[in-house]
Amino acid sequence: MLLNTIIILPFIASLLIGLLGKDYLRLNYFIALSSSVILFLLSLYLLYLFDPLSNEYQFQTQINWITQFNIQYYIGIDGISLPLILLTTFITPLVIMTSNTSQKKNLHQYLAAFLILESLMIGVFSSLDAFLFYIFWEAMLIPMFIIIGVWGGTNRIYATVKFFLYTFLGSVFMLLALIYLHFKTGSYAINDFYNADLSLNEQIIIFLAFLFAFGVKIPMWPVHTWLPDAHVEAPTGGSVILAAILLKMGGYGFLRFSLPIATEGAVYLSGFMIVLSLIAIIYIGMVAIAQNDMKKLIAYSSISHMGFVTLGCFVYLYSSNDSLNLETTNLAINGAMIQMISHGLISAALFLCIGVMYDRLHTRKISDYGGVITVMPKFGALMVFFALSNAALPGTSGFVGEFIIILASFKINAWIAMMAATTLVIGAFYTLWMLKRVIFGTVVNEKINSLKEITFIESLPLCLLATSILAIGLWPGPLFDLMSNSINALSEFILSKAS
Amino acid sequence: MNITELKYLAPEIIIASGICVLVLIKSFHRLRSINLLSVLIGTLTPLIALLSMVFIFNNPYEIILNGQVVIDTLGSGLKITAYGLCALIVLATNINQINNKSELILIELFALLGISILCSASNLLVIYLGLETLALSLYGLVASNRKSVKSSEAAMKYFVLGSIASGLFLYGISLIYGLYGSINILDFNNLSVDTSIELQIAIGFIICGIVFKFGAFPFHSWVPDSYQGSTNSVALFISTVPKIGAFALLYRLLIDSFYSLSSLWSSFLLVIGIASLIYGNIVALSQNQIRRLLGYSAIGHIGFILIAISAINQTAIESSLLYLLIYVIMTLATFIALELLSSENKSIDTINDLKGLNNSHPWVALMLLFCMFSMIGIPPFIGFYAKWIVLSTLLKMDMIYTAIIAIIITVIAAYYYLRIVWYMYFEKSDIPLMKDTSTIIQKSLFFTIGSSLLLLGLIPETLISLIGRLFNQIY
Secondary structure, three states: OHHHHHHHHHHHHHHHHHHHOOOOHHHHHHHHHHHHHHHHHHHHHHHHHOOOOOOOOEEEEEEEEEHHHOEEEEEEEOOOHHHHHHHHHHHHHHHHHHHOOOOOOOHHHHHHHHHHHHHHHHHHHHEOEHHHHHHHHHHOHHHHHHHHHHHOOOOHHHHHHHHHHHHHHHHHHHHHHHHHHHHHHOOOEHHHHHOOOOOHHHHHHHHHHHHHHHHHHOOOOOOOOHHHHHHHHOOHHHHHHHHHHHHHHHHHHHHHHHHHHOHHHHHHOHHHHHHHHHHHHHHHHHHHHOOOEHHHHHHHHHHHHHHHHHHHHHHHHOOOOOOOOHHHHHHHHHHHHHHHHHHHHHHHHHHHHHHHHHHHHOOOEHHHOOOHHHHOHHHHHHHHHHHHHHOOOOOOHHHHHHHHHHHHHHHHOHHHHHHHHHHHHHHHHHHHHHHHHHOOOOOOOHHHHOOOOOOHHHHHHHHHHHHHHHHHHHOOHHHHHHHHHHHHHHHHHHHHHHO | OOHHHHHHHHHHHHHHHHHHHHHHHHHHOOOHHHHHHHHHHHHHHHHHHHHHHHHHHOOOOEEEOOOOEEEOHHHHHHHHHHHHHHHHHHHHOOOOHHHHHOOHHHHHHHHHHHHHHHHHEOEHHHHHHHHHHHHHHHHHHHOOOOOOHHHHHHHHHHHHHHHHHHHHHHHHHHHHHHHHOOOEHHHHOOOOOOOOHHHHHHHHHHHHHHHHHHOOOOOOOHHHHHHHHOOHHHHHHHOOHHHHHHHHHHHHHHHHHHHHHHHHHHHHHHHHHHHHHHHHHHHHOOOOEHHHHHHHHHHHHHHHHHHHHHOOOHHHHHHHHHHHHHHHHHHHHHHHHHHHHOOOOOOOOEHHHHOOHHHHOHHHHHHHHHHHHHHHOOOOOHHHHHHHHHHHHHHHOOOHHHHHHHHHHHHHHHHHHHHHHHHHHOOOOOOOOOOOOOOHHHHHHHHHHHHHHHHHHHOOHHHHHHHHHHHOOOO
């Protein structure tokens, strides 16, 4: 019941805001903010009630929906989906909080779109029926399309249409795979898919179909090109949600669908997946160095960091000599999860920072900035912290995820680990170089001198994000405890199917 | 003829009487109030006909009038849909000078009569009769905007092409009669597969007639022209109700009679379906005239329906009918929106006219957004279920390559629907706000249908089981 409330509440709030219309600006803002904060508190309550020792799905609701096709409204969460739901409910209020600072037309629609998006995102993370999952997954495109298209930058239409078509093309192949699995098992429940009897060829094809959907969403090289465009043109809030949560759905999809359903296909293609991940980590990292637009730089850095997630998801399957190892598998998947959460927090923070600067100077070009810290010391300090955590400084959450994944890769193959580890240099290079040019250095023009220090409402989200990044970086134990049982069950299942 | 058999013909008789009353009233006066009266009659006639169906609907399978007419649940279901649609459309149509002078409602009732006959005819000549009643009314409708050159041109084209198609169809019928010595479709139920060239030609000609009615490739060229040439009020009708008639035609001829020859016609339909799907959606990409765009999009949707039918199994026909119904609901909502925004002086013709709609009419824009995303096939809108159920059918019959073509084209087609959304939401309007002249009835109709795209999408089971019920009798 609690989980249902969490899914439905933002939707009701958005309906209310839509009905009130554009005349009640403050009221709308209040409704949106309070409902999303209440939602966060509810999800904390969910965390409190959640039993981390069980690896069953919890808070289940199962209602027949389309009986002719044995489709159910079937939701529930485990240790893998709960952290991502918490991330969603944590980031959304921050986005809504900052939405008021920049002057926007039709603010009520903006708020409503974000609330609907939140509803759908939580739905994606809690669906246990593949059909329901697909509905939430696809429906998300609509608010995102509108958010980028209406409130985005100058080239927004190109960016949003590209985003839509790319992700739509990816997910229709997933739909075919789901329908195929339905005919194999007679059901759409994900649990039934896990036990589907599939030949190696079928598994490879299904894996590829899922790869299309999830690979575009993550995004993996070479289907990543929509992301820099979408990030650059999206409004700050859109970029934050896109980077922090939407990209995580790809990783979540791999863990929930590809790996347990098409395990042998995944083993067969693991080398391929590792190569794609390494290309994302190294090549896209280098591409990030060359960017002169801050948002684009962070977008490429996101792709590079998400490469670690895919590496963590697949690296343990690539063991040439000895049999698959449960410990390594657990380590790698834990790393992938931590990396997803941590990247969610860090990229959200960086996009918010860029949003703060953009609101003041209306430019994202690195060359237009310089010496920002001299006029905005508080902001500068926060930005430096986030940039350092993006470069995986020990003590921040960015370090934990990447370190664990490198460790797991090292157990499989030293070369993979070494290549992945180059990100510590490349990542530091592009983030610190951006930092040097934007935050430090001399004041390049008069406009910089006129910058105003960040307001309370702008700094609050950044401080909250900084706290959580530090918390996970210094004491990741609770997060591991939350996930470990579910991840262990998943690893055991994958290994039992793979061998 | 047994006099009790007449009760099965009640709806047709009611419509015919409605037409007579309307003609009589029209010939006496040309007052403004008459205009409202004709709307009233135009709404009530189909509604009364619909009510009269209630007594027939649950009847068992019945063959009446010496095998000329067959009463079954599917035919009744199609009739009910057509009557309901027609009543809605008359209500939603703008009451203005052009529509009044052209006797729009009267001709629409004639077309409805034709469809009604098509739905329950079981004799090739009766089918032809229904087909021509429908076709002649449609020519009249397309030509009804007498001020516009485009309208006359479209009507002329439609008439010439339509005559050719009718001729081919009639030729096919005569070949069938020559081969089997019967024109009653119930006699063709258990034909053995025969690959004689005459039979193939006959089936081919009959398919030409059907495909023309649907407006599928390569008999599509009248669709965009007649949509563009007519007014929004006319397009509202010709884009929705006749499609029900076309489905009835297809069902009676191919499923009800020549089912045993399915190996002959299914590949025909598959090729035509794929060709329409590709052609309609690709050409629609470059259209700016909104009715023309929707015309090409209709060709694409029809392609989907034909592909579904060509899969030949029980779910294939059900899923194609489901697709058709959902398509009709979406199209209805879209055209009502255009009708709502149009007035006598200013009509919505190009997608430029929709610029900035979100600022002037936010709720209409939202509903149109529902329509567009529904047409793309994005859940949770009802259009998604149409696509999904057809894809399910294709995968079930191992037609994986067809399914892959269908989804790739779907993604390409998304572009032009998205374009309409972006004109409404992302562009600023450079013309002043459109004045709202729509009636409260039109508005409430529109919002009911528009929101039903979402609501039916949340509870799709109702629609799916309803379709299943129509087919109960057959299997």
